Amino acid sequence: MKVEVVGKNGFTPSDSNKDYAVKKLSKLDGLIADYDSVTARVVCKVYKTFHKIEVTIHSKDIILRAEVSEADIYAAIDGAIDKLVKQVRRHNDRVKDKLGKKSIRTLEAPAEEEPYDKKISREKHLDLEPMTKEEAIDQMESLGHDFFVYLDKETRKTNVIYVRTDGDYAIIETETK
Numbered sequence: 001m002k003v004e005v006v007g008k009n010g011f012t013p014s015d016s017n018k019d020y021a022v023k024k025l026s027k028l029d030g031l032i033a034d035y036d037s038v039t040a041r042v043v044c045k046v047y048k049t050f051h052k053i054e055v056t057i058h059s060k061d062i063i064l065r066a067e068v069s070e071a072d073i074y075a076a077i078d079g080a081i082d083k084l085v086k087q088v089r090r091h092n093d094r095v096k097d098k099l100g101k102k103s104i105r106t107l108e109a110p111a112e113e114e115p116y117d118k119k120i121s122r123e124k125h126l127d128l129e130p131m132t133k134e135e136a137i138d139q140m141e142s143l144g145h146d147f148f149v150y151l152d153k154e155t156r157k158t159n160v161i162y163v164r165t166d167g168d169y170a171i172i173e174t175e176t177k
Contacts, residue, residue: 001025001026001029001030001035001036001038001039001040001057001147002020002038002039002040003018003021003025003040003042004039004040004041004042005017005018005021005022005042005044006041006042006043006044007043007044007045007046008043008044008045009046009047011044011045013044015046017073017077020074020077021071021077024077024078024081025040025042025055025071025081027081027085028057028081028084028088029083031085031088031089031092032057032059032062032088033059033060034059034060037057037058037133038057039057039058040055040056041055041056041057042054042055042077042102043055043056043078044073045080046073047069049071050069050070050071050135051069051070051071051072051073051076052067052068052069052076053066053067053068053069053070053073053076053077053079053080054066054067054080055067055080055081055084057084062087062088062091064084064087064088065084066080066081066084066087067080067165068080069081092143095172100158106166122161125147126143128149128150128158129149129150129151129153129158130151130152130153131150131152131153132152132153133152133161135150135153135157136148136150136161137161137169140161140163146162146163147160147161147162147163148160150162152173154160155173155174157174157175158174159171159173159174160172160174161174
């Protein structure tokens with residue numbers, strides 16, 4: 001796996017920060033089929049009272065993303081990697097159990113880890129009306145939600161706008177293949 005460690009908010013990761021991230025990401029070797037060809041992007045941010053680590057990995061089978069905030073940068077890296085390992089295991093189990101296919105790679109989970117047993121408890125159906133980004137933000141805020149699905153008035157594509165943990169907004173723009 002190629003690892004890119006970058007800093008934001010004026011923070012520059014040290015060599016020991018980079019080495020630690022690379023070492024911890026090696027836990028994913030054996031879990032991801034295309035491990036040697038993927039790139040992990042580790043973004044390190046420093047705030048007044050905590051460090052935030054964001055890790056994104058684009059594999060041919062799955063996109064992995066984890067974000068963890070901790071007082072210590074090394075604890076944040078550990079937490080993010082642990083989240084990624086759980087995501088891969090959960091994905092492998094779903095692929096194997098639900099679709100009857102072989103998983104990306106099978107790695108036995110520790111006995112103390114509980115199996116993934118989430119269920120869909122509610123479904124909503126939406127009639128999307130074209131609106132601008134600003135109108136979508138107004139709708140989201142008036143509903144008191146932290147995300148909102150809408151049809152972009154200009155592009156005619158379904159988008160999701162959401163509130164980031166830093167309070168800013170972000171938009172996911174969809175594409176059809």
